[in-house]
Amino acid sequence: MSTTSTEISNRFDYESAQPRLLELWNAGGYFHAEPDPQREPFCIVIPPPNVTGALHLGHALNNTLQDTLIRFNRMCGKVALYMPGTDHAGIATQAVVERRLKEKENVTRHDLGREKLVARIWQWKDEYEKRILGQLARLGCSCDWQRTRFTLDDMCARAVRVTFFDLFSKRLIYRGKRLVNWDTFLQTAVSDDEVTTETVQGNFWHLRYPVINPQAGEPEFVLVATTRPETMLGDTAVAVHPDPTAALDAHERELRERLEKSPAAERPAIESQLVALQERRSELLPRLITLANMARAGRSIRLPLLDREIPLVTDTWAKPELGSGCVKITPAHDPNDYEVGMRCKLPMINILNSDGTLNAAAGKYQNLTLKKARQQVVADLDELGLLDRVEDREIELPLSDRSKTPIEPFLADQWFVKMAELAQSAIDAVADGRVNITPARYAKGYTDWLSEKRDWPVSRQLWWGHQIPVWSKSFETLAAAQATLDAVQKHSAYTQGAQIQLEQPPTDDAIADGASQFFLHCCLRDEQHALAAVIESQGFVRESDVLDTWFSSALWPHSTLGWPDKTAELDYFYPTSTLITSRDIITLWVARMVLMGLNNVGEVPFHQVYIHPKILDGFGETMSKSKGNGIDPLDVIDKFGPDALRFAMVHLTTETQDVRLPVQYECPHCQTAIDQTKKNRELPRIECPSCKKSFGTQWATTAEDQALPRGLVISERFEVARNFANKLWNAARFAMMRMEGYTPQAIDVQKLTVEDRWLMSRLATVAAQATAGLQNFAFADTARTLYEFTWQEFCSFYVEMLKDRLNDEAQRPQAQRLLAWALDCILRLLHPIMPFITEEIWQLLKSIAPMRGFDKPVAANPVLITAAWPKLDPAWCDPLIESQFSLFQAALSALREIRARQNIAPRKEVEFVIRCNAEIAAKLQPLASYFPSLAGGQLREIGPNVSIPQPSATFAERDFEIFVDLTGLIDFGAEIKRLEKEHAKIIGAIQGKQSKLGNEKFVASAPAEIVQRERDGVRQLEEQLQTIIVALTALRKN
């Protein structure tokens, strides 16, 4: 590409540059990382995005931070590996595809069958993986694409099987019956994390269960209440508190304590509860005591409709202060009842089929749906006179996050990972600092969650995922099981690649649904194991369940590097360097990666975890497609450019807060930005208030609305970053336009001017700050520092000041070299955040000033992506030069302000004097020649004894006073007004300081340095005041 300076456009055309630059980087193989023992590794694994859909702005933030660190470390000379990939996201993806099939083709997964459905999901995965990887590329993520992984690909699948086998062999995996959250639509168990609750209007049914053979003084009925009356078909007991008196006493104490602590407004409510409690004591307590005694005597209740005899039991779950004090117990369909069932060794009767209809255990209600069964049960009980009453009531309905259908608690066979030891290992890793979490406050949630050490249910009744590598067979007798076990173990294929375990028979009274009591579970390390065929021929059947998607994600840092093989990659890049993720998956993902890494590899998966903020909309709500407030990163890239998106993301990443991003629609007709409100974000079409034309939104469903052009969802917040990119572009453009005749040569240090030394000092400081910032995850600080430096210091001062020298033939060569060098440094500093625009400029600069450098010009690295990160000699940092320059900047501002306030025509040059001490004068003198070009002022005199022009405008600073000669120009009114205001302000400041100094305690206790500072302050302010008074007096005479 041969570009001459004059051809450079005044806008960076990212649209055409992006593909070209990506090709440049790809062709050079710069994203690819190979182990190199000579160099230090740096590795980040991407949190694999779900293949459920396209990336959103949260991903853009996440991935930008990762790539920024990758690029930074690559420039620092490390072998930087950014490992890309996607997650199969089990239930989420299957749910999306199933929903799509239902909508578009009206088929269910049962119509298709397992194989075909899985094939369809693979199609979906291919499509979205491509889309996601494309998005990452357009974000500029310098991922090693050759290593792209998928949590369900062969490599990950092998790691999953080996891990499962290992845990199984260590007896850390077991099968058990557990109550799970059943999604009747997807027909799978979903984890607690995938359940949301919604408050809905429901009913509260009060039922009467007859007591069998009531004796004198005993109640004929027990009264129980439920929000789900159909579950009574699975009742196996009614519970009452073992000691209702004590329980009521305890409750009363608690109420009284609360009464004392509560504010007055809440007291009446508590007091009325206390009154109710007393009523309860007289009316209900005797009856509860009787029932508790009956329970101890082994008495029973008749379960209506099914005519089953069920025991009356005592359990503290039944609270005497609530309802009737009695609770129906349905162990197979309620989590709390399940606990009671375990404690009281109750039978557990499952009344549900997996599709949500009732099974044979429900008697005549078999095959009814839950909804129908509820109506029927209620009607039948009512007819029998056993329905006491019905209340309306708000109830919390658990819903499956994926299918939005109500969750049914359901007893099913599930596989579990024992967490006790594994969790402890992960707790220890953070406690002893092998894993460091930033910000530190997130370590608490991590540790608390792990400390519960709750076993991890890992099986999912899905078709999309890693099928559990276990083959099982049931046996009537232990002997039969043992015989088969012996036979299999004798088989030649039975080697270390297989493990068979005998499942202990369940306790007699626990389960009522299976005849077989003994199970052999054969776990295979490798699916292809010859033993699979053997055991299948013996009647073993493979588990149809798949593993929780987090099981494979937990292995991500080592499975992607080739584990279980001892690959060079694993050896070199593991443990990875930094994990960057969002806080909502610290437990689900981060904790599990730590414990699996420790178990499988024996080392933590990463040393640093950085938790970044979340992006919220202007109302503080999380962005999501379902709300319509989500921003598509590609829309932002189209409108503002990839560098602006990235810079904005880094700029937003502060340590303390989540980030609010007010969202706008962009009218596709006239580009007007329309603020998104909670109302208009739900509309299918919106009329632009400016051009009055309509556009469609993501909610457009009618053909008419869909035909309208779609309005982008964007945020004006990206404008800052876009403007910054433009500024950088034009500064570079200017520099390159003035490079004509450039010759490389070492900088002549003798000829460095004050501003050169100032720039070097600032550059050295800024480079050090940026380095430290990126090392310490101070993303926003780094972005701010670079922004300020580039715009204010480099563009507004240095480049402006350099213009004179560039126009002067004698000074031009060194000025060009300095300019090229400074730009070179800035490009390198900004590259990790803004890769495209900086690389584009680098390429252009290469053809104009290929050799550059400060001490010795060298050929610039062919590409910026692998250029060395700037390291400037700290000796360049010079506080004296910087203070000298600050003085100059203050003088410039003062001069400019006077011009503005006096409304002096821009081209009109004025003359001025500066009154100051000799020391200040000596500092300002060398910069005096810049006043005409930068502020249209000619410095006539400077020093302690200058003659003050009359009439003049005055500006009193701490270190100097400026008087601008305004002969024939002055606006007396404006000047007086402004000085009066200044006068009042200074008086205020003086008073503040004097009252401080008048305080003996302050003078006595504050450090001498602080006291002195206050004294100096007063003196300086008084001098300023004096100047103003003199000026005012003079002006008022006119």
Add this chain to the structure above:
RNA sequence: GGGCGAUUAGCUCAGUUGGCUAGAGCGCUUGCCUUACAAGCAAGAUGUCGGGGGUUCGAGUCCCUCAUCGCCCACCA
């Protein structure tokens, strides 16, 4: 109910270990198409730092408390 975080200019946010007259960007006002940039330049206005207590010579910053908002976790027939 338990935990975490937030509350600073109209909006979005900075503000290091307490210490000069609390900052930035956007928006607003004024003047400029100054040969890199109007996506720009120069200047200006804008604050009871959520309320109330306390510690201190001194509090946006530390402590207590209240209020509001957000997030995570655990939850009642």
